[in-house]
Amino acid sequence: MSKARAYTNIALIKYWGKRDVAEMLPYNSSLSLTLDQFYTETSVDFVDQKEDQFFFGSEAQPVSPKVKRVLDRVRSLSGRDQAAVVKTVNHVPTSAGLASSASAFAALAVAASAAADLQLSQRELSILARHGSGSASRSIFGGFVVWHAGVDDQSSFAEPITETVDFPIAVLAILVDQGRKKVLSGAGMQASVETSPFFSAWAQTAEQAIPKMEKAIANQDIAEIGALAETNAMQMHATTLSADPPFTYFAPETLKIWEIVREIRTKGLNCYLTLDAGPNPKLICQLQDIETITNYLQNRIPDLTYTLCRPGSGAQLVAK
Amino acid sequence: MSKARAYTNIALIKYWGKRDVAEMLPYNSSLSLTLDQFYTETSVDFVDQKEDQFFFGSEAQPVSPKVKRVLDRVRSLSGRDQAAVVKTVNHVPTSAGLASSASAFAALAVAASAAADLQLSQRELSILARHGSGSASRSIFGGFVVWHAGVDDQSSFAEPITETVDFPIAVLAILVDQGRKKVLSGAGMQASVETSPFFSAWAQTAEQAIPKMEKAIANQDIAEIGALAETNAMQMHATTLSADPPFTYFAPETLKIWEIVREIRTKGLNCYLTLDAGPNPKLICQLQDIETITNYLQNRIPDLTYTLCRPGSGAQLVAK
Numbered sequence: 001m002s003k004a005r006a007y008t009n010i011a012l013i014k015y016w017g018k019r020d021v022a023e024m025l026p027y028n029s030s031l032s033l034t035l036d037q038f039y040t041e042t043s044v045d046f047v048d049q050k051e052d053q054f055f056f057g058s059e060a061q062p063v064s065p066k067v068k069r070v071l072d073r074v075r076s077l078s079g080r081d082q083a084a085v086v087k088t089v090n091h092v093p094t095s096a097g098l099a100s101s102a103s104a105f106a107a108l109a110v111a112a113s114a115a116a117d118l119q120l121s122q123r124e125l126s127i128l129a130r131h132g133s134g135s136a137s138r139s140i141f142g143g144f145v146v147w148h149a150g151v152d153d154q155s156s157f158a159e160p161i162t163e164t165v166d167f168p169i170a171v172l173a174i175l176v177d178q179g180r181k182k183v184l185s186g187a188g189m190q191a192s193v194e195t196s197p198f199f200s201a202w203a204q205t206a207e208q209a210i211p212k213m214e215k216a217i218a219n220q221d222i223a224e225i226g227a228l229a230e231t232n233a234m235q236m237h238a239t240t241l242s243a244d245p246p247f248t249y250f251a252p253e254t255l256k257i258w259e260i261v262r263e264i265r266t267k268g269l270n271c272y273l274t275l276d277a278g279p280n281p282k283l284i285c286q287l288q289d290i291e292t293i294t295n296y297l298q299n300r301i302p303d304l305t306y307t308l309c310r311p312g313s314g315a316q317l318v319a320k
Numbered sequence: 321m322s323k324a325r326a327y328t329n330i331a332l333i334k335y336w337g338k339r340d341v342a343e344m345l346p347y348n349s350s351l352s353l354t355l356d357q358f359y360t361e362t363s364v365d366f367v368d369q370k371e372d373q374f375f376f377g378s379e380a381q382p383v384s385p386k387v388k389r390v391l392d393r394v395r396s397l398s399g400r401d402q403a404a405v406v407k408t409v410n411h412v413p414t415s416a417g418l419a420s421s422a423s424a425f426a427a428l429a430v431a432a433s434a435a436a437d438l439q440l441s442q443r444e445l446s447i448l449a450r451h452g453s454g455s456a457s458r459s460i461f462g463g464f465v466v467w468h469a470g471v472d473d474q475s476s477f478a479e480p481i482t483e484t485v486d487f488p489i490a491v492l493a494i495l496v497d498q499g500r501k502k503v504l505s506g507a508g509m510q511a512s513v514e515t516s517p518f519f520s521a522w523a524q525t526a527e528q529a530i531p532k533m534e535k536a537i538a539n540q541d542i543a544e545i546g547a548l549a550e551t552n553a554m555q556m557h558a559t560t561l562s563a564d565p566p567f568t569y570f571a572p573e574t575l576k577i578w579e580i581v582r583e584i585r586t587k588g589l590n591c592y593l594t595l596d597a598g599p600n601p602k603l604i605c606q607l608q609d610i611e612t613i614t615n616y617l618q619n620r621i622p623d624l625t626y627t628l629c630r631p632g633s634g635a636q637l638v639a640k
Contacts, residue, residue, distance in 0.1 A: 197525040198518035198558060205517040227565065234566035238518060238558035245547065246554035252572035252579075259572075 002114035003043035006106035006139045006315035009034040010171055010274065010282050012229040013209050014236040015134050015147065016202065017193045024130050025156050027193070027203035029149040029210050032138045035171060036312035038092045040100060042107035043319070044071075044115040046082040055087040070108055070132045078116035086112075105132030106139035106315045114317050125315070126157040142313035143167070144217050146210060160314070161217055169222055170290050171309040172283040174297075176253035183240075183247055185277035191247070192239040202239045206232060226272030226284040233274040251279035260300050264293060282309075322434035323363040326426035326459045326635035329354040330491055330594065330602050332549040333529050334556040335454050335467065336522065337513045344450050345476050347513070347523035349469045349530050352458045355491060356632035358412045360420060362427035363639070364391075364435040366402040375407040390428055390452045398436035406432075425452030426459035426635045434637050445635070446477040462633035463487070464537050466530060480634070481537055489542055490610050491629040492603040494617075496573035503560075503567055505597035511567070512559040522559045526552060546592025546604040553594040571599035580620050584613060602629075 015030035052071055054063045063071075063086075071084045086108065090100050109129035113120045120128065122140055126147075130137035138145040141160040144167075150156030183191075193199055209232050216224035240247050254275060261283060264271040271293055272284045285293050290308060298304050335350035372391055374383045383391075383406075391404045406428065410420050429449035433440045440448065442460055446467075450457035458465040461480040464487075470476030503511075513519055529552050536544035560567050574595060581603060584591040591613055592604045605613050610628060618624050 196558075197521045197555070198562070201517045201521055202562075231564050231566055235517070235562040238562035241561060242518065242522075242555040242558035244551050246551055248575070248578075250570075250575055252575045255568070255570055255572045255575060258568075 001043055001045040001319070002111045002317060003041060003319040004107045004110035004114065004315055005039050005041045005318050006103045006110065006136075007034050007036060007142070007312040008038045008040075008100065008103040009135065009138050009145065009312075010309075011135065011138075011276065012225065012274065012284075013206055013213055013232050014276070016206070016236045016239065017189050017199060018134070019149075023153050023156075024134055025152070026134055026147070026149050027199075028206040029147060030135075030138070030206070031144065031146045031161070031210055031213050032135070033144055033169070033171065034139060034142045034312040034314065035173075035309040037173070037307050037309040038090075038100075038103060039312075040088060040090050040103035040107045041318065042086060042088040042104065042111045044108070044111040045085045046080055046115055047085055049083045049085075052083050053085045055085075057089055066105070066132045067108065070105065070128060071112055073128060073131055074112045074116050074118065077113075077120075078118050080116050084112065084115070101133040102135040102139040105129045105136030108132060109136065109140070110315045110317055114320055122314075123157050123159065126159070127153065129315075130156060130158075140315050143311050146214070149207070161214060167220065167311055168287045169225070169311065170285050170287045172285060172290070172294065172297075173307045173309055174257060174281050174283065175305040175307075176257065176281070177251050177279045183249065183277070188240060188247070188249070188277050191243050195244040196239045196242045198242045199239055202235055205235060222284070222286045223270045226270055229274045229284055230272040237275065249275065249277050249279055254279045254281055256301075257281045257283075260297060264296055267296075269293060321363055321365040321639070322431045322637060323361060323639035324427045324430035324434065324635055325359050325361045325638050326423045326430065326456075327354050327356060327462070327632040328358045328420065328423040329455065329458050329465065329632075330629075331455065331458075331596065332545065332594065332604075333526055333533055333552050334596070336526070336556045336559065337509050337519060338454070339469075343473050343476075344454055345472070346454055346467070346469050347519075348526040349467060350455075350458070350526070351464065351466045351481070351530055351533050352455070353464055353489070353491065354459060354462045354632040354634065355493075355629040357493070357627050357629040358410075358420075358423060359632075360408060360410050360423040360427045361638065362406060362408040362424065362431045364428070364431040365405045366400055366435055367405055369403045369405075372403050373405045375405075377409055386425070386452045387428065390425065390448060391432055393448060393451055394432045394436045394438065397433075397440075398438050400436050404432065404435070421453040422455040422459045425449045425456030428452060429456065429460070430635045430637055434640055442634075443477050443479065446479070447473065450476060460635050463631050466534070469527070481534060487540065487631055488607045489545070489631065490605050490607045492605060492610070492614065492617075493627045493629055494577060494601050494603065495625040495627075496577065496601070497571050497599045503569065503597070508560060508567070508569070508597050511563050515564040516559045516562045518562045519559055522555055525555060542604070542606045543590045546590055549594045549604055550592040557595065569595065569597050569599055574599045574601055576621070577601045577603075577617075580617060584616055587616075589613060
């Protein structure tokens with residue numbers, strides 16, 4: 001039995017759209033920050049039984065096609081022919097509103113490959129995790145991470161820009177809606193790819209934003225990091241609004257938070273909003289401004305629910 | 321003294337972006353429905369005095385560059401060298417939340433050209449009104465109207481698709497915010513043109529939507545008219561969300577209404593949302609469904625403020 005832990009990440013330049021659905025290749029490179037406040041722990045054991053088993057907490061669940069795909073690749077790479085018992089637990093602050101597939105599949109990749117006695121490099125783990133969920137390729141690493149779109153299976157992997165965890169950045173994950181997403185991210189990106197006339201311009205613009213973001217990170221320029229991230233996030237959401245039929249992940253409360261974020265900027269503070277395929281915004285701030293910003297937000301929204309996140313570390317094996 | 325009345329219109333395929341700012345030429349053709357619930361009455365008198373004068377209601381106001389541009393063209397076309405006294409009154413239900421520049425400049429074009437004894441064709445009036453405000457070119461006509469983008473001053477004009485006013489369509493103009501727009505439409509479209517990487521795809525897609533909308537109108541297919549209008553409106557708003565920096569005309573309440581509109585569609589009713597450069601949505605419905613739809617909306621939003629609009633007539637001279 002091997003057990004691994006991986007943290008979630010927030011994309012500053014988004015992954016949105018699969019160029020190759022079978023191989024899980026994206027249209028554009030993406031760039032993220034691994035966070036320290038939400039992780040998945042997953043154990044894998046290869047045993048002599050007929051079928052794979054999956055437990056979410058103590059609850060047995062069907063083995064999803066994505067989990068099966070990762071397990072099959074591990075069996076194929078290792079020559080093993082056994083079934084896997086997978087047990088996974090999400091450690092998520094109730095207030096986070098953060099996605100779990102990135103941490104889940106990064107943890108699965110690390111645990112399953114170790115359980116099969118594979119000696120994979122970090123890059124090979126990133127490629128393996130990608131087959132479960134694109135964004136999981138980035139959660140293999142800590143800090144700022146870039147996922148190169150690549151052109152085939154072996155060239156589409158993530159790597160760290162910096163493992164630095166004392167970067168003076170903070171992410172406020174705000175919960176506006178705990179309900180299940182109405183349009184799942186996979187279906188949403190597929191609808192954008194197939195029906196938005198803006199999609200090809202999106203992919204090209206996102207790719208061009210990668211070196212700009214890398215430069216802003218190298219300069220520790222949090223205002224520029226935030227501005228680039230907000231612009232990129234809204235461009236991603238513009239591909240849903242321009243789809244046919246149009247749809248949006250914004251909730252009314254998301255727009256309200258964005259209005260307040262812009263107010264905060266008029267006070268001379270760096271505060272920028274990013275958003276994935278759901279209504280819960282994440283604010284990108286300087287660590288030193290966090291108290292001022294949370295006070296301002298709570299003053300405007302008395303029942304504000306949020307989690308303060310900082311840069312987190314990469315996926316790791318915690319038991320073997 | 322000549323006095324004219326013109327009604328506002330709601331664009332079903334939006335005008336968004338000037339290809340030529342000086343000549344007021346748009347990037348794409350647009351298509352609208354003239355409404356019956358909001359009009360401007362404007363009188364123009366050419367008199368022997370030094371400066372043009374402008375009265376909004378009983379209040380003297382500076383003559384705006386756009387008003388001066390229309391008056392100058394009338395003087396140039398007629399050979400007149402007199403100053404104009406312009407008096408204008410907006411007749412707007414307090415609950416409408418509708419733009420006034422379309423009706424204002426259509427009325428000004430008709431009144432000023434008549435006051436100068438010009439015998440302009442409807443097409444020439446449309447071109448003249450365009451120089452005040454692009455959407456005013458369409459308010460010269462009643463019913464469904466297409467404004468051909470054209471390639472120069474004389475080829476960029478509106479013309480009616482049908483003057484039919486008994487078309488079984490209704491537009492609910494919902495007021496969610498009476499405050500002044502934060503980004504004026506002219507500045508917003510310019511920012512989209514200059515900074516959205518999606519702008520050229522927008523203009524191309526909107527142009528391609530014109531024949532589809534004409535066909536839906538010919539078929540009196542209100543579901544198709546509404547779906548095309550909603551898709552086009554959201555694509556226009558995707559050009560603001562994808563601008564750098566991003567911005568939006570959506571208010572939180574706008575999204576709330578859109579959510580309810582989608583709920584209404586799940587009940588099998590035709591109800592679609594369109595939105596211009598401000599937060600107040602306009603719902604496109606079948607006339608026969610209006611009572612059911614307003615009841616549903618009022619049930620969800622008890623203090624709902626709205627105006628029921630029907631197809632309206634073109635600009636006309638009411639005194640000479």
